[in-house]
Amino acid sequence: MEEPVIEFHLDARSGVSPYMQLVQQVRHALRLGLLREGDQLPTVKEAVARLAINPNTVLKAYRELEHEGLVAARPGVGTFVTATLTDTSLAAHGPLRLELQRWLAKARRAGLDDESIEALFMTTFRTATQEDIA
Amino acid sequence: MTAVLEAQGLGKRYGKHWALRECTVDIPAGHVVGLVGPNGAGKTTLLKLASGQLEPTAGGIAVLGGRPVSGRAQLAKVGFVAQDTPVYAGLSVAEHLRLGARLNPRWDAAMARERVARLGLVPTQRAGKLSGGQRAQLALTLGLAKRPELLILDEPVASLDPLARREFMQGLMEATVEHEFSVVLSSHLVSDLERVCDFLIVLVDSRVQIAGETDRLLSTHHRLTGPRRDPDRLPADQHVVSASHTDRQSTYVVRTDAPIHDPAWTVTHLSLEDLVLAYMEKHVADTRRAALEVRR
Structure with missing residues (x-):
């Protein structure tokens, strides 16, 4: 059997559910160009044997990635990368970072410390996400 | 799909003591089910009832x-690995496999041999000379090679070191992918079960406190923190699991299907361990309240 291109790992204390950690690791590898179109993800058996996790966790992660159009399952063979994330959003990162830096400078000038900034960001982020759902 | 385990008002009494009572659960097939609770909660009793080693005093189980x-x-459909993964100390690894072959009609000899080789167990070695981790792996091999539709394991990793625990769970999970069977395993530590189980049963003091798919349990339980509020002023669809108050602040763990919109609350995510602990605390609180009411 061929060596898998990437290996998964799990952080038990991150607060992020295991299936989401797998999804994020694939996305991350795609962004970094570690995973390219045509690459095979670890099989469910490989991932399960390595991480000692429930097979449904891996299946759920792969279904999510499939739903996002990033991978496709070939029955009996495995799951393969069908798209890339390197070119689409990377271009937008620069300007967004610049805006964020400006905003951070403004927040500091207004007297917010690191914790207040983080709390403000997280509550706004959560409210915005919830409104999106609602 | 038929249920892997269905219990209706199931109970088991020893003399005056109920080891398990009013247990009603319905577990669909294809899950790895974690049975969690403190020592003496009734976990072993439930597992022995499920594997036919005990007969119920009340209710029914399928x-x-x-x-x-x-x-x-x-018996051929259900595998059982007892507490502390017992093996026969005087028998060799190979003799264990021969015994398994003789006792089990669906014995998978090739799988047993392959697994023993992969684990690096020497066939002529006596089981009594194996390390704890190796003994557990041998017991697991016997359980797996029986090719059951349901494998029940009672506290399989309790006495193992962290590495052996991990290797045991890796082997078990890998086998579930390969052979598609259901698993019910118990532990008094949530951390042992967190990664491997997709269905959880919390058993405290001989009663099932909650049972359900792990994802669903996690998405329907929330910790609310905010200005002090009495429980009767919470919405009717928010079931209080645990509550604690100071003069000014209330902290609740609630179960609800609806999202929580009340801006007064800071809502935080619960880990599986938090969730189980909340139900254990709930039980302690309920018992204390009952005792107080009796005294009044």
């Missing part, structure tokens, strides 16, 4: 659609 004590065909 496993894979059949009665657990109904005979050979039923």
Whole structure:
């Protein structure tokens, strides 16, 4: 059997559910160009044997990635990368970072410390996400 | 799909003491089920009822659609690895496999041999000379090579070191992918079960506190923190699991299907361990309240 291109790992204390950690690791590898179109993800058996996790966790992660159009399952063979994330959003990162830096400078000038900034960001982020759902 | 385990008002009494009571659960097939609770909660009793080693005092139980004590065909479908993964100290690894072959009609000899080789167990080695981790792996091999539709494991990793625990769970999970069977395993530590289980049963003081798919349990339980508020002023669809108050602040763990919109609350995510602990605390609080009411 061929060596898998990437290996998964799990952080038990991150607060992020295991299936989401797998999804994020694939996305991350795609962004970094570690995973390219045509690459095979670890099989469910490989991932399960390595991480000692429930097979449904891996299946759920792969279904999510499939739903996002990033991978496709070939029955009996495995799951393969069908798209890339390197070119689409990377271009937008620069300007967004610049805006964020400006905003951070403004927040500091207004007297917010690191914790207040983080709390403000997280509550706004959560409210915005919830409104999106609602 | 038939249920892997269905219990209706199931109870087991020893003399005056109920080891398990009013247990009603319905576990669909294809899950790895974690049975969690403190020592003495009734976990072993439930597992022994499921594997036909005990007969119920009250209620009924069906496993894979059949009665657990109904005979050979039923026994062949259900594997049981007892607490501390016992093996015969005087028998060699190879003799264990021969014994397994003789006792189990669906014995998978090739799988047993392959697994023993992969684990690096020497066939002529006596089981008594194996390390704790190796003994557990041998017991697991016997359970797996039986090719059951349901494998029950009672505290399989309790006495193992962290590495052996991990290797045991890796082997078990890998086998579930390969052979598609259901698993019920117990532990008094949530951390042992967190990664491997997709269905959880919390058993405290001989009663099931909650049971359900792990994802669903996690998405329907929330911790609310905010200005002090009495429980009767919470919405009716928010079931209080645990509550604590200071003069000014209230902290609740609630179960609800609806999202929580009340801006007064800071809502935080619960880990599986938090969730289990909340139910254990709930039980302690309920018992204390009952005791107080009796005294009044």
